[in-house]
Amino acid sequence: MFPSVSLKSFNTFGLSQSCNRLERIQSQDQLLTVLRELKQSNAPFLVLGGGSNVVFTEDYDGTVLQMAIQGIQVYEEEECFRLEVAAGVNWHQLVCFTLENGMPGLENLALIPGTAGAAPIQNIGAYGVEFCDVCDWVEYLDIASMTKHRITAAECHFGYRDSIFKHALKDKVIICGIGIRLAKAWSPKVSYGPLSELPAKDLTPKAVFDRVVAIRRQKLPDPEVLGNAGSFFKNPIVEAAQYAELAVRFPQIVGYGMEDGRVKLAAGWLIEQAGLKGFKLGQAGVHEQQALVLVNLGSATGADICALARLVMQKVLEKFGVRLEAEPNIIGHQQLEAENE
CATH class of the missing domain: 3.90.78.10 (UDP-N-acetylenolpyruvoylglucosamine reductase, C-terminal domain)
Structure with missing residues (x-):
């Protein structure tokens, strides 16, 4: 089958490659249904988040599953907020959501492109903070058994821009959601680079967020x-x-x-x-x-x-x-x- 669906708008490099078929996955039930069909026909497939961490060098002769599952659930505890975030949630919009609702802790990770489901794979990080610092758990679908599993942050084997999802679980699972723990006792992380220039008297989560956004917009192209x-x-x-x-x-x-x-x-x-x-x-x-x-x-x-x-x-x-x-x-x-x- 000749590739016929453009992927140009689904990768941030804007590369003009195509695939045979594109499925925007908007629920876990839909994911299971599509996966069963693909497995029965032994058809190749590729899982894509926001397309911000891929370089297509040729057309993809198969189906692309674009994870678009939405949803953020918040649970308040005495010392922290716990969030359950669906894989398709835009990462920067998640950061904005937490700040707007009085739950700081993600401000250093503002304006990082991509989706929440991709965050643990790369262990995204910026300005002295990494995803592993706030990760509670990661939930994924095992492709072979078609069963869901939830593993702790420790079990993710996070490293610098690294995780178990790049090694033992690579191409074997699809991340469906993540758990984030944000401590109520906020402490600013401003020792890294330009953030150290922030005046101590003005150190608020919003101030850190604004500085990170300003720096990234100045240095990084849209x-x-x-x-x-x-x-x-x-x-x-x-x-x-x-x-x-x-x-x-x-x-x-x-x-x-x-x-x-x-x-x-x-x-x-x-x-x-x-x-x-x-x-x-x-x-x-x-x-x-x-x-x-x-x-x-x-x-x-x-x-x-x-x-x-x-x-x-x-x-x-x-x-x-x-x-x-x-x-x-x-x-x-x-x-x-x-x-x-």
Whole structure:
């Protein structure tokens, strides 16, 4: 069957790929029904959230399940609020909902694109806060057994931009909902980057939210205007000895010490120092304001984006001896290793 349904509006890069069939999943019953049908016919399928973490490099010869299940339930306890959030809820709208209803704790994660169901997969994070810091549980459907399961945050094996959903449970489950715990005793997380400039007397959840939104809008392009998937590369983590060597060669290098003694480097700084900020390769480009972001300048293909990503990885490896790793999932047959590996 020739792919016939456009996926351009279902991926934030705005890539003009297609699929055979698109199902917008708006309930768990619908998900079960569609999955049973697909399994009976042994038909391939792909689960998609907000499309903010994918690069399509070719048409998808199968069915795309776009998770659009909605719903937020709030349960108040003495020391916290517990939220049950459906997988299709827009993440930024969830952040706004919690603040508007006096439940702070997600403000550092404002304006991150995507859906709630995708948050645990990537363990999304920004400005010193990660999803794992507020996660209570994750509920998923096991594709093989067609049964629902709920696992705790500890069982998700969260790491930096990592989780069990990228490893043991990859392609085996579909996340249906998440549980979030927000402590009533709010304490601001403002030690990271520009947030540290906030005056102590003005530290409110709304003030932190406003600063995060302002920073992201200043540095990151709007996908509606310039196709992108947000930060394209993870901030690489190196051993302390390697960081010490790099700091001698590059005194201005940006790094953040971690509890285990290793150091997380700012990938955007590495890319900029490699001379690639604003660099263009055909219709794909490195954003002029934030080198961590790759953009579709108008008519780029997924192959164009991957070619640019490989070049960036190669140049950073050559200059710093540091390997970058892409954040988005590549849907197709492209590989993203640096060319000299």
